Amino acid sequence: MDYPQVKGRLEKDYPLKKLCTWRIGGKADAVFWPESIQDLVQMVRWCKQNDLPVFFLGRGSNVLLPDAGLRGLVVVTTGLNKVTWQQQTVIVEAGYSLMLLARETAAKGLQGLEFACGIPGTVGAAVAINAGAYGATIGDLVRQLTVLTAEAEICTLKQGDFSFGYRTSSLQKVGFLVLDCTLQLSPLADANGLKETMTQYMAKRRKTQPLEYPNAGSVFRNPVGDSAGRLIELAGWKGRRLGDAQVSEKHANFIVNRGNATSEQVLRLIAEIQQDVHTKFGVRLEPEIKIIS
Numbered sequence: 001m002d003y004p005q006v007k008g009r010l011e012k013d014y015p016l017k018k019l020c021t022w023r024i025g026g027k028a029d030a031v032f033w034p035e036s037i038q039d040l041v042q043m044v045r046w047c048k049q050n051d052l053p054v055f056f057l058g059r060g061s062n063v064l065l066p067d068a069g070l071r072g073l074v075v076v077t078t079g080l081n082k083v084t085w086q087q088q089t090v091i092v093e094a095g096y097s098l099m100l101l102a103r104e105t106a107a108k109g110l111q112g113l114e115f116a117c118g119i120p121g122t123v124g125a126a127v128a129i130n131a132g133a134y135g136a137t138i139g140d141l142v143r144q145l146t147v148l149t150a151e152a153e154i155c156t157l158k159q160g161d162f163s164f165g166y167r168t169s170s171l172q173k174v175g176f177l178v179l180d181c182t183l184q185l186s187p188l189a190d191a192n193g194l195k196e197t198m199t200q201y202m203a204k205r206r207k208t209q210p211l212e213y214p215n216a217g218s219v220f221r222n223p224v225g226d227s228a229g230r231l232i233e234l235a236g237w238k239g240r241r242l243g244d245a246q247v248s249e250k251h252a253n254f255i256v257n258r259g260n261a262t263s264e265q266v267l268r269l270i271a272e273i274q275q276d277v278h279t280k281f282g283v284r285l286e287p288e289i290k291i292i293s
C-alpha cells in the first residue's frame with residue numbers, strides 16, 4: 001500500500017504489543033503517528049477514499065489487541081499534544097497525557113483532575129470513555145469538543161451536544177474521534193493540599209494494583225452496587241493463570257501479562273470468569289476494556 005506523503009511517522013508491519021500497556025497483539029499492517037490534527041484528518045480522509053480500515057489508539061491502556069494483528073491503518077494520537085491554558089480553562093489536544101495534565105493542573109493550583117493522576121491514557125480516549133476514579137469523571141469537566149465524525153468531517157460540539165455515562169459517552173456510540181477538548185477546572189486556595197491528595201491516590205494505586213506487570217487496568221465494569229474485583233475474588237480466581245495471562249494476586253479485576261500472554265489466553269480467562277461468576281452469583285460481568293478483533 002502506497003500511503004500519501006503526510007507529515008508524521010509511518011511504519012509498516014509494526015508490532016501492536018508495542019502500542020498497548022498489556023504488551024499483547026500481533027502486527028499491524030501499518031501504523032501512523034500524525035504530528036498535527038491536520039495530518040491526522042488528511043490521512044483518515046485518504047483511507048476513507050481508498051476503503052482502508054482505520055483504527056485509532058491513544059496510549060493503548062484500555063484495549064486488548066488481537067494476536068492476528070490488524071489490517072488497514074492504526075492511527076496513534078500521542079503526537080497531538082498542544083495545550084493552551086486560559087485562566088481556569090484548558091484546551092488540550094487528544095493525544096496529551098492525562099497523568100501529565102493532572103500534574104500540571106495541580107501545579108497551577110487548579111482543582112478537578114486530581115482523580116486522573118494515575119490513569120495512564122490520553123485525554124482524547126479518556127473523554128470518549130469518560131474515565132474516572134474516586135467518584136469523579138472527566139466528563140464532568142468537558143465544556144466543548146472538536147471531533148472527527150465517522151464521515152471524516154470536523155465538528156465542534158458544545159455542552160448539550162454530548163453526554164456521559166459510567167465509562168461511556170455519546171461520542172463512542174456514534175463513532176466520533178475526539179480531536180481536542182476544553183476542560184473547566186476550579187481554583188483552589190491550597191495547592192499543597194491538592195498535591196497531597198494526589199500523592200495519597202498514587203500510594204493507594206501502588207498498594208492495590210499490580211503496576212509491576214503489564215496490564216490494562218480494570219478488565220470488567222463494576223456491576224451496579226458491587227465491585228467486579230470482589231466477586232471475582234470470592235469466586236476463587238485470584239492468581240489463576242492461563243499460560244502467561246494471570247488474574248492478579250493483588251487485585252482480582254486485573255489480568256496481568258507474566259511474559260508472553262496472548263489475546264486468546266486473556267479472552268479465555270475473561271469468558272471463564274464471566275461464566276463462573278454468573279453461575280455462582282447470578283451476575284453477568286461486562287468487559288470494561290475494549291476488545292479489538
Ligand SMILES: Cc1cc2nc3c(=O)[nH]c(=O)nc-3n(C[C@H](O)[C@H](O)[C@H](O)COP(=O)(O)OP(=O)(O)OC[C@H]3O[C@@H](n4cnc5c(N)ncnc54)[C@H](O)[C@@H]3O)c2cc1C
Nearest residue numbers: 058059060061062121122124125126128131132178216217
Ligand atoms: C494501571 C491502569 C490503571 C487504570 N486506571 C483507570 C482508572 O482509574 N479509571 C479509568 O477510567 N480508566 C483506568 N484505566 C484505563 C485507561 O487508562 C483509561 O480508560 C484511558 O482513558 C484510556 O486511554 P488510552 O489513550 O490508553 O486509550 P486506548 O486504550 O488507546 O483506546 C481506548 C479506546 O478509545 C478509543 N480512542 C482512542 N483515542 C480516542 C479519541 N481521541 N477519541 C475517541 N476515541 C478514542 C480507541 O479506539 C479505543 O476504542 C487504567 C489503565 C491502567 C493500565
